[in-house]
Amino acid sequence: xxxxxLAMWQADAAFPSGGFAFSxxxxxxxxxxxxxxxxxxxxxxxxxxxxxxxxxxxxxxxAFDRASxxxxxxxxxxxxEAATLCEPFxxxxxxxxxxxxxxxxxxxxxxxxxxxxxVRAGRAQGHLAPTQGLVWxxxxxxxxxxxxxSGYMVLSGFTTAAVRLGxxxxxAAQAVVRRLLPLLAELAAAPAPDRIASFAPRLDIAxxxxxxxxxxxxxx
Amino acid sequence: MLHPSPQTFAxxxxxxxxxxxxxxxxxxxxxxxxxxxxxxxxxxxxxxxxVTNDLVTKEDAERLxxxxxxxxxxxxxxxxxxxxxxxxxxxxxLNMAAGDxxxxxxxxxxxxxxxxxxxxxxSTFSLDLVDWWIFVIDVAGGxxxxxxxxxxxxxxxxxxxxxxxxxxxxxxxxxxxxxEASAVRNGRPVxxxxxxxxxxxxxxxxxxxxxxxxxx
Ligand SMILES: Nc1nc2c(ncn2[C@@H]2O[C@H](COP(=O)(O)OP(=O)(O)OP(=O)(O)O)[C@@H](O)[C@H]2O)c(=O)[nH]1
Ligand SMILES: [Mg+2]
Numbered sequence: 001x002x003x004x005x006l007a008m009w010q011a012d013a014a015f016p017s018g019g020f021a022f023s024x025x026x027x028x029x030x031x032x033x034x035x036x037x038x039x040x041x042x043x044x045x046x047x048x049x050x051x052x053x054x055x056x057x058x059x060x061x062x063a064f065d066r067a068s069x070x071x072x073x074x075x076x077x078x079x080x081e082a083a084t085l086c087e088p089f090x091x092x093x094x095x096x097x098x099x100x101x102x103x104x105x106x107x108x109x110x111x112x113x114x115x116x117x118x119v120r121a122g123r124a125q126g127h128l129a130p131t132q133g134l135v136w137x138x139x140x141x142x143x144x145x146x147x148x149x150s151g152y153m154v155l156s157g158f159t160t161a162a163v164r165l166g167x168x169x170x171x172a173a174q175a176v177v178r179r180l181l182p183l184l185a186e187l188a189a190a191p192a193p194d195r196i197a198s199f200a201p202r203l204d205i206a207x208x209x210x211x212x213x214x215x216x217x218x219x220x
Numbered sequence: 221m222l223h224p225s226p227q228t229f230a231x232x233x234x235x236x237x238x239x240x241x242x243x244x245x246x247x248x249x250x251x252x253x254x255x256x257x258x259x260x261x262x263x264x265x266x267x268x269x270x271v272t273n274d275l276v277t278k279e280d281a282e283r284l285x286x287x288x289x290x291x292x293x294x295x296x297x298x299x300x301x302x303x304x305x306x307x308x309x310x311x312x313x314l315n316m317a318a319g320d321x322x323x324x325x326x327x328x329x330x331x332x333x334x335x336x337x338x339x340x341x342x343s344t345f346s347l348d349l350v351d352w353w354i355f356v357i358d359v360a361g362g363x364x365x366x367x368x369x370x371x372x373x374x375x376x377x378x379x380x381x382x383x384x385x386x387x388x389x390x391x392x393x394x395x396x397x398x399x400e401a402s403a404v405r406n407g408r409p410v411x412x413x414x415x416x417x418x419x420x421x422x423x424x425x426x427x428x429x430x431x432x433x434x435x436x
Binding site for chain 2: 018023098106
């Protein structure tokens with residue numbers, strides 16, 4: 001039973017990785033159009049389908065599979081850099097990756113320190129998804145647990161940000177989470193494509209607008 | 221300088237710069253004190269950098285960068301996602317990463333000052349992030365603040381009572397306020413400052429140097 005426990009441990013918001021500081025476009029979206037629980041649910045469903053399942057999950061799994069080969073992880077990392085068109089998402093992914101890495105280096109997760117040294121030396125960007133794959137392999141998660149942890153963190157990250165932005169209440173947010181879990185389970189079960197592909201233009205635009213905004217609670 | 225950080229596990233790289241936190245309620249004078257401290261510490265040849273945790277904007281980081289007191293590259297801003305206490309306590313990893321980045325950029329860095337976003341009396345720093353921390357309150361917030369025994373007031377390594385110049389204007393008996401602060405902290409250090417005029421800033425710098433830089 002250690003596999004599911006390790007996945008819960010990493011998906012738990014109590015594990016410090018900096019994720020709480022990122023709205024991943026939601027703050028910009030909420031500022032530009034009225035959002036309610038339903039709109040939030042549709043938006044998250046779209047991100048899970050067209051960004052998480054096809055990009056974040058793929059990069060994470062590829063890095064997970066090749067975690068002991070830092071050159072291979074760096075290649076995946078470069079692919080994420082190239083495939084993430086929107087600068088606030090690129091920057092957010094690097095900073096969130098650095099946060100996750102900082103925690104794993106300090107608890108001495110195998111592989112974390114070497115990857116951090118490489119990122120610090122400027123020989124990798126340290127994006128979130130490949131960093132997750134690498135440290136989660138080192139921490140002993142299995143591929144299924146790592147996939148679920150990564151998807152769950154996207155889902156709960158959006159709903160938590162939505163609560164702080166006043167889009168939905170803390171309890172109503174959990175109804176959104178509950179309704180989206182079957183979709184997440186379905187997407188997680190599908191085989192991962194070979195290449196990273198992401199398409200969520202509304203959020204890209206919202207995040208770009210957010211980056212120019214003066215008043216910001218979140219990093220992106 | 222070798223600085224032992226108790227929080228690092230064997231095998232993990234040790235931080236080389238000492239890390240201190242400055243927390244306290246909104247507007248108590250945290251940034252003003254940092255602006256006063258920078259020249260004093262630099263005059264003592266302390267190699268330092270600052271990380272700010274602004275709540276909504278990068279106001280404090282920009283203010284320090286523009287101040288001319290420190291190279292702008294030595295000031296990093298970490299946005300706190302509306303959670304000023306989370307980013308210094310429950311999840312300090314973004315601040316840790318910012319500290320790591322500063323250490324990598326400035327070899328020989330000795331001191332990193334983390335300014336928390338203005339919060340309430342309950343905010344405290346995680347010892348994962350800092351070796352030692354200061355809580356700043358001000359006399360204009362009321363002389364009953366020490367009696368309210370907030371965790372920040374009680375648990376900080378050093379309590380600073382700022383804006384002492386305002387005491388007569390807000391009807392605060394400063395001596396009593398300081399005595400009560402000392403009493404609730406069981407005699408642990410309390411310093412009175414006026415960041416406007418710079419009063420008490422040398423004493424603050426002394427305390428920092430003694431506590432984390434092991435210099436007199
Ligand atoms: N009279 C007086 N004013 C002060 C003193 N210290 C700070 N101030 C003023 O108090 C106001 C707030 O000071 P800041 O340094 O911005 O306070 P802060 O704690 O950094 O505020 P946040 O970061 O927003 O929480 C400014 O207008 C300062 O000029 C002081 O010792 N005396
Ligand atoms: Mg300030």
